[in-house]
Amino acid sequence: MSDLEQFRAETRTWLEANCPAEMRSPMKRETDGCWGGRNWVFKSEDQKLWLERMAAKGWTAPSWPKQYGGAGLSRAEDKILKQEMKRISARPPLLSFGIWMLGPALLKFGTEEQKMRYLPEICRGEVRWCQGYSEPNAGSDLASLATKCEDKGDHFLVNGSKVWTSYADEADWIFCLVRTDNTGKKHHGISFILFDMETSGVSTKPIKLISGRSPFCETFFEDVKVPKENLVGERDKGWSIAKYLLTHEREMIGDSGNLKPVAQMVAEMGVTPDATLQAKITALTIDEWAFSQTMSRMLAEAKAGASLGAKSSMLKYYGTELNKRRYEVMMDAAGYDGLEWESERSNDGDLARLWLRTKGNSIEGGTSEIQLNIIAKHILELPGT
Amino acid sequence: MGLLLTDDEKMLKESAEGFFTDKAPVSQLRALRDDRDATGYSKQLWADMAEMGFTGVLVSEAEGGFDMGFMAAGLIAEQMGRNLTASPFLSTSVLAATALKSAGDEKAANLLPDLVSGKTVMALAVDEGRKHNPDAIEMTASPSGNGFKLNGKKAMVVDGHVADQIIVAAQTEDGLTLFVVPADANGLNTERTIMVDSRNAARMVFEDVEVTGEQVLGEVGKGADILSASLNAGRAVLAAEMLGASAQVFEATNEYLKERKQFGKIIGEFQALQHRMAHLYCELELARTAVYAALTALDNNPKSAAPFVSMAKAKLGSVAKLAALEAVQLHGGMGMTDELDIGLYLKRIRVAQELLGDADCHIAKINN
Numbered sequence: 001m002s003d004l005e006q007f008r009a010e011t012r013t014w015l016e017a018n019c020p021a022e023m024r025s026p027m028k029r030e031t032d033g034c035w036g037g038r039n040w041v042f043k044s045e046d047q048k049l050w051l052e053r054m055a056a057k058g059w060t061a062p063s064w065p066k067q068y069g070g071a072g073l074s075r076a077e078d079k080i081l082k083q084e085m086k087r088i089s090a091r092p093p094l095l096s097f098g099i100w101m102l103g104p105a106l107l108k109f110g111t112e113e114q115k116m117r118y119l120p121e122i123c124r125g126e127v128r129w130c131q132g133y134s135e136p137n138a139g140s141d142l143a144s145l146a147t148k149c150e151d152k153g154d155h156f157l158v159n160g161s162k163v164w165t166s167y168a169d170e171a172d173w174i175f176c177l178v179r180t181d182n183t184g185k186k187h188h189g190i191s192f193i194l195f196d197m198e199t200s201g202v203s204t205k206p207i208k209l210i211s212g213r214s215p216f217c218e219t220f221f222e223d224v225k226v227p228k229e230n231l232v233g234e235r236d237k238g239w240s241i242a243k244y245l246l247t248h249e250r251e252m253i254g255d256s257g258n259l260k261p262v263a264q265m266v267a268e269m270g271v272t273p274d275a276t277l278q279a280k281i282t283a284l285t286i287d288e289w290a291f292s293q294t295m296s297r298m299l300a301e302a303k304a305g306a307s308l309g310a311k312s313s314m315l316k317y318y319g320t321e322l323n324k325r326r327y328e329v330m331m332d333a334a335g336y337d338g339l340e341w342e343s344e345r346s347n348d349g350d351l352a353r354l355w356l357r358t359k360g361n362s363i364e365g366g367t368s369e370i371q372l373n374i375i376a377k378h379i380l381e382l383p384g385t
Numbered sequence: 386m387g388l389l390l391t392d393d394e395k396m397l398k399e400s401a402e403g404f405f406t407d408k409a410p411v412s413q414l415r416a417l418r419d420d421r422d423a424t425g426y427s428k429q430l431w432a433d434m435a436e437m438g439f440t441g442v443l444v445s446e447a448e449g450g451f452d453m454g455f456m457a458a459g460l461i462a463e464q465m466g467r468n469l470t471a472s473p474f475l476s477t478s479v480l481a482a483t484a485l486k487s488a489g490d491e492k493a494a495n496l497l498p499d500l501v502s503g504k505t506v507m508a509l510a511v512d513e514g515r516k517h518n519p520d521a522i523e524m525t526a527s528p529s530g531n532g533f534k535l536n537g538k539k540a541m542v543v544d545g546h547v548a549d550q551i552i553v554a555a556q557t558e559d560g561l562t563l564f565v566v567p568a569d570a571n572g573l574n575t576e577r578t579i580m581v582d583s584r585n586a587a588r589m590v591f592e593d594v595e596v597t598g599e600q601v602l603g604e605v606g607k608g609a610d611i612l613s614a615s616l617n618a619g620r621a622v623l624a625a626e627m628l629g630a631s632a633q634v635f636e637a638t639n640e641y642l643k644e645r646k647q648f649g650k651i652i653g654e655f656q657a658l659q660h661r662m663a664h665l666y667c668e669l670e671l672a673r674t675a676v677y678a679a680l681t682a683l684d685n686n687p688k689s690a691a692p693f694v695s696m697a698k699a700k701l702g703s704v705a706k707l708a709a710l711e712a713v714q715l716h717g718g719m720g721m722t723d724e725l726d727i728g729l730y731l732k733r734i735r736v737a738q739e740l741l742g743d744a745d746c747h748i749a750k751i752n753n
Contacts, residue, residue: 275752282748286696290671293678297388298670318667375666376659380639384654 020046036125054093069123098122132176149178168217192238250316310378317371320361425585435503448497459625466629481507484615488603508548545587546577559606631708702744
């Protein structure tokens with residue numbers, strides 16, 4: 001037996017023995033998952049147990065080095081773990097912006113001290129993070145952000161506001177882009193800082209979306225004091241971290257590899273499609289297949305651990321537009337049933353709310369138009385700004 | 386997982402790239418067209434392709450071939466697509482070779498060596514109406530003496546105008562049967578049809594064409610499986626050709642956008658055009674994956690590959706068309722001129738879209 005086969009066998013046995021029954025069913029929506037944090041109330045004993053057991057294995061962030069709370073798995077091992085979890089429909093033990101976003105940034109740009117301080121508690125699900133990027137006047141043009149960060153000698157003083165901060169009202173800490181210099185070009189003078197959301201002067205206000213749900217907030221900073229050691233990377237040069245994370249985020253948002261095929265979703269609705277609808281479903285099925293295979297191909301092409309670079313824009317653009325198309329077809333299939341907003345049959349508008357939520361997919365994390373700009377500039381090398 | 390090219394495949398791709406760019410560039414197709422060439426492809430090129438081993442790519446070593454598999458055949462076709470190379474590769478080396486291989490009988494073993502050497506050109510006669518529909522074959526093979534008499538019509542027999550042997554699908558009492566019929570058989574009337582892409586096919590009328598049991602490929606009434614193996618091979622390889630043609634026309638368009646000036650600007654600076662190109666780039670990446678995945682599926686297990694082949698042919702049907710249409714539009718008036726090659730790509734892609742089933746046809750196949 002090769003090392004990888006051995007790893008697969010051990011992983012399978014361990015998961016069988018340790019994944020609680022309730023954690024072996026797909027999440028209906030992301031709020032069903034475990035987000036962790038200081039104020040987290042576990043939805044069940046199984047949810048708690050699953051997080052603890054996986055964290056103890058280092059498998060909440062399997063590819064991170066062991067000393068930071070990960071398991072140091074190779075790319076191949078990481079893939080096997082994912083496959084084995086999928087095999088038993090195991091939920092991810094922890095949904096975490098700390099793991100998805102901040103971790104990769106700290107691993108690349110953080111000091112040893114910062115890594116030791118923040119990463120292990122992220123892996124254990126003890127601290128919940130949110131991301132402070134967009135501002136009311138800096139959306140697609142993110143680099144024009146203006147949240148002011150002044151050097152007050154022994155600390156920074158932050159004033160300004162952020163918008164579209166995911167779950168800011170539930171997060172413990174924020175990683176935030178701020179302006180430390182506004183005298184040069186807009187990409188210069190941005191810094192990447194971390195601070196506790198309980199710091200005096202921080203307040204949040206949920207934004208109600210067209211789906212009726214509020215996964216995002218406005219976040220306000222009024223004379224917020226931030227210790228100087230909370231600066232990540234070089235002062236004024238935070239844009240490179242931001243760009244790195246945006247690339248990372250795009251790969252994540254574009255990742256519809258684990259989405260349930262639209263044909264299956266429609267079948268589960270109990271709909272028998274007529275020929276016209278069936279043709280639409282099949283056309284989408286082809287794109288779902290071609291897209292997920294393309295994602296695998298691109299990941300295989302990128303050297304182990306290397307970033308996909310501008311190709312992540314392709315995955316983000318195509319994946320989010322595809323998801324929007326999927327939900328349009330599902331709404332077509334559902335007909336009147338899909339329009340029920342408050343009713344027992346619709347589980348209070350489950351499909352309609354998800355359909356509405358997908359409209360944001362091609363806006364958040366850089367709009368489709370921004371992704372097309374990036375492809376045109378960096379891959380097609382077309383001229384212009 | 387077959388999505389990335391192996392070193393061998395990369396080498397084959399490079400050698401095919403060099404070969405077709407050198408021996409069969411677009412100018413060759415143009416010359417064949419303008420000279421109203423009787424064959425419709427360069428015989429010298431076909432001999433050179435045999436020399437390179439391309440003609441035997443799907444044939445086993447025992448029969449003189451190189452047994453390199455479908456992925457290899459696709460990589461060759463992709464380069465032919467880039468150069469709009471005219472040759473009997475699809476008809477003979479893919480469709481006929483796969484049918485013979487799939488029949489696996491003595492007749493096939495006897496025919497294959499000449500097919501590999503480039504001596505014999507073979508054509509597959511399946512479709513009869515306006516659209517690809519192997520489920521609607523009406524041609525009959527009625528018992529006559531020790532053999533059969535073939536009656537009916539065939540259309541879009543690729544390379545049928547020059548083929549030495551035709552593999553014909555006809556209905557017998559026991560089901561679909563394939564026959565190998567020499568081009569000069571009595572009662573066979575062949576009309577060369579020059580297609581919009583300057584490549585050639587034939588309309589054929591069979592009037593009491595007598596065939597013996599010896600001419601049955603495989604077994605009587607068991608032609609459907611052989612035919613479907615052949616068609617799936619053809620569809621996947623044709624999709625690869627379409628990928629090459631689309632990629633080439635896309636790159637040419639991208640270069641044009643970097644040169645052409647209007648309003649004092651390089652037109653590639655205009656966001657309206659950039660976004661169209663960027664979208665097309667994404668579609669082409671998906672198309673590439675689909676083609677390679679289908680070819681890999683055929684190499685892994687031809688019996689279960691049909692849905693993947695249909696997905697790839699359907700995807701290429703729509704993506705290649707988009708690439709061709711965008712190329713013409715983004716080249717402006719120049720795209721409408723015969724002087725530029727863009728129109729030749731539009732024409733070839735239109736034919737390849739239709740041939741062996743368009744996107745609608747394959748979506749319907751997947752649904753059934």
